[in-house]
Amino acid sequence: MSMRSVAATAAGRMVHAVLHGVLHRAASQLPGRVALAIDPQVVAHLRRKARKGSVVVCGTNGKTTTTNILAAALEEGGARVLCNRDGANMLPGVASALLPGRTADWAVIEADELSSIHILPQLRPTYLVLLNLFRDQLDRSGEIDHVQDVIVRALAASPETTLVTCGDDPLCVGVAERARATGTDVLAFGIDEDLGLPADRVPEARFCQRCGTELSYAYRTYAQLGAFLCPSCGFGRPELAYRAMHVRTGGGSVAFEVDDGETPPWPVQAAFGGVYLVYNLLAAVAIARRAGVGPEAFRRALDGYDPGNGRLQRFTIDGRPVMLNLAKNPTGLNQNISLMLADERPKAVHVIINDEANDGRDVSWLWDVDFERLADRQDVLFVMAGGHRANDLQVRLKYAGISAPVVLEMDEALGRAQALPSGSPLYVLTNYSALWPIKAELEGKERHDG
């Protein structure tokens, strides 16, 4: 251990102690920044604290949820876990998460896809979980091809890492094929049956990652995920090490069994989420199982899972159920629409779209969202457009056949929701920068109410 990394760790921990213990402030970034300023390689030093290993979770959608559930499951199994629970997913956030405490058993780390190239060579994780790849913030991340290249290079710089990825996503399988060619071990998970779900819009990956021919599908689960095969070169879904079977989704819950070909089928149930969550849970089960966690401990972790992080967070305000969820790209919003439409109660929807740097300045993607699906439904009583780009959203909704007022204040949205029958929910969907302020506002109102 170098003097420099010792100094970096000590300084980082001191900042953590002051922020967290004295000022009671979130310590998700600054301690890591300080430590990295002293020793840019501090993560390579801190990684040894996780005695049993570490897991990095990447993917456009579902990183925070998967990371939190996996960390909870490992803890339920008796492990001490270091984790960047609140989603500070670039190198300073990772360093911050690794600083507290002397030792731990596991580190479970959410990583921004493009930051994987900085994180993997230092952390050298046991597993990289790659959940999915969708277009997201093209002005910041670039095209998906670029994101794939970065992940492949990150894996090449961490040869001991096993890639655990979604075998149903051609874009993830494209990454897996290239990583395998340079020596990375790969395990795939997927849904091994046709759920008969209506196909949503598929903006990407219609074409073979190897030869460019249009892919054919035995079935799709959502977006470009499903049992795909290239009719000309054979690029297709790999053999699945972890298969979800007997999958039931709808009504705001999911249930399925995980078959790993070795242990008895492992039942999983969650009282939230839709088909996308099956994949996130499947990934978490795969890692938990390999880390020695049993189905009972996993079930307890999931039953007690209430992260309060604005992902499918439920509130009751003046007796009205309010559901808050993050929706930051077309696939995320389309999955949110599916979730809402699985709820047959009359409802109102408030969509809030900002264009801060961490949202992406470009809101063109609103035209890739199937808002038309809301237009035909009698139970969607009204939709409101919010956020800094409320006017853009209002125009998008107009052309989807929905007349939506611009509503910039949560008070006004809740006021308008009074027109709903009692017990009918208000769904609030926001992209990134609005999520925390809205969550805080709703929590304040709930406290006031309760």
Place this chain on the structure above:
Amino acid sequence: MASGRSLRVLHLYPELLNLYGDSGNILVLRKRMEWRGLACDVREVHMGERATLAGTDLVFIGGGSDREQRIVCDELLAQRRELASFVEDGGVLLAVCGGYQLLGHSYLMGEEKVRGLSLVDLYTDRGSPRLIGNVVVESRIAPQPIVGYENHGGRTHLGKGVESLGRVLRGHGNDGLSGEEGCLYRNVVGTYVHGPLLPKNPGVADWLIARALERRYGTGELEPLDDADELAANETMRARLLGTSRFGRH
């Protein structure tokens, strides 16, 4: 209402050229025709199919990734002559982002110079950095300045006498230097304002529809629509970008 008039719109290779919500343009054209009692017949042209330009009034070319743009370019080169006569005959064509680059003599993919369709006298090379951000353009074809988003590494240079779509009020435009954005040639509009150009710029949408009606029926007169929402979206962004917003964001 029922005028019995109809226009045919050809959407070229939507499965490849769809990088930034490009289909919003088709939706806006369709709705703005239907709201006026004009029938709108949208035909998608897919890979391996030829564009049937006889009977077509309006062609749309979107933007794609480099790889996808190249595939489309190869496919369209084989149909260059038909496309050129469509354009010379006053056919209406809207090309955004990568589609705009295809209109010219050539563009660069990596270090390779790719031959374009030569429908308009322009060519594209490259510069650093990428030109990214919100953009406002004053154009003679729309009563309100055009507002949108650009994200391109290419620098497009117009030939002598080729008119630009308009003058850049905020943002970068064709090359970041000339202060010009896009091209306007006969009834062809090319622009780096990518993805959903038309929703916030109803004047551009109506200009395209009017030119197509004029060509087919001799008159391009359009019933006015209630564009309060569209113009509010345009005005909000314009005020923010040109610094006249009371809130002064960005």
